[in-house]
Amino acid sequence: MENLTLFIPTYKRATKQKTLESLSMCPELLLITKLVVRQEEFEDYDWLYGDKVEVLTLPNNISNICQTRSWILNNCETDNLIMLDDDLRINRRESVNRLVKINSVKLLDMINQLNTWLTDGDSPLVGAVSYTHLRAH
8 A cells, every 4th residue: 555645634623533543443554644734733633643643734824624635635645545534433334224333354445445446547536425324225
């Protein structure tokens, strides 16, 4: 996964990093993960997570998520990137009406599959969907 970086843009959630908590089951994913924060919050995030992931600081002129995502795209040093919201609980569907917490093997498989789609060149943009409510079909 040397050509992939995972970015988690985050704001005002220093003690509520659900996505980072989910990723922490795979130490190899933490090595390629970067939290992206505003300058005024850098010390809090760096103190809490700087020993686990790299914490990047946005320039002062960036003040919303659209500008943040654009900055990430323009400053990524790897060929591929995945941006993850900071409040994800990563689950897998066990059946139509049941989600279960993902395990480290399945999480790594998911990230590898997304990276493969990005690398193949046929899919310049890939994503995963978040469902709040389960629906029977």
